[in-house]
Amino acid sequence: MEHQPFETWLLNDEHLTPQQQRELRGHTAACAKCAALARANLSLRAAPVARPANGFALRFQRRLAAERKIQQRRAIIGLALLTLVSIGLIAWLVTPLLPYLSLSPAQLFITWVSALLYLFTAAQAVGAIGSIFSRIALDLIPVSVWAILLVSSAGFGVLWATSLRKTANKKKVYSRVRL
Ligand SMILES: [Zn+2]
Numbered sequence: 001m002e003h004q005p006f007e008t009w010l011l012n013d014e015h016l017t018p019q020q021q022r023e024l025r026g027h028t029a030a031c032a033k034c035a036a037l038a039r040a041n042l043s044l045r046a047a048p049v050a051r052p053a054n055g056f057a058l059r060f061q062r063r064l065a066a067e068r069k070i071q072q073r074r075a076i077i078g079l080a081l082l083t084l085v086s087i088g089l090i091a092w093l094v095t096p097l098l099p100y101l102s103l104s105p106a107q108l109f110i111t112w113v114s115a116l117l118y119l120f121t122a123a124q125a126v127g128a129i130g131s132i133f134s135r136i137a138l139d140l141i142p143v144s145v146w147a148i149l150l151v152s153s154a155g156f157g158v159l160w161a162t163s164l165r166k167t168a169n170k171k172k173v174y175s176r177v178r179l
Pocket of ligand 1: 001035
C-alpha cells in the first residue's frame with residue numbers, strides 16, 4: 001500500500017486543506033499504520049501542557065515579599081541592639097565625668113589646677129621621703145652590702161634576659177612546627 005503523502009502529512013503534523021483531509025480520512029480508514037499515526041497525533045494534541053498551578057506566581061511573590069520583610073526586621077533589630085549597646089557604653093564611659101559637667105569653666109579650671117598641684121606635691125613628698133630613706137640607707141648600710149646587692153641584681157637581670165631569650169626561641173620553634 002502506498003502511504004505517501006499521508007505518512008509525511010501525519011509525521012510533520014502539516015496543516016491540510018479540506019480536500020487533503022478527506023483524502024487522509026479515506027486512507028486511514030483502510031490503512032492501520034497511518035490510522036495509528038493519526039491517533040498518536042490526536043493524543044499528542046490533546047495532552048495538556050504542563051502549566052504552573054493557578055496563583056503560583058502570586059504565592060511566590062508573596063513568599064519573597066514575606067522573606068524580605070523578615071530580613072528587614074532582622075536588620076532593624078540588629079541596628080537597634082547595636083545602638084542600645086553603644087549608648088550604654090557611652091553612658092558608662094561618660095557617667096564618671098558627669099559631675100564635672102555641672103561645673104562652670106572657671107571651676108573646672110580650678111579643679112584641674114588643684115589636681116595637678118596635688119599630683120605635684122604628692123610627687124615631691126614621695127621624692128623627699130625617698131631621698132631621706134636613701135640617705136639613711138646609705139649611712140646605715142656598708143659599701144660591701146651595696147656591692148653585693150648590685151652584683152645580685154645584675155645577675156638577676158642576666159638570668160631574666162636569658163630566660164626571655166629561651167622563651168623567644170621556644171616560640172620560634174613552635175611557629176616553625178606549625179608551619
Ligand atoms: Zn498508510
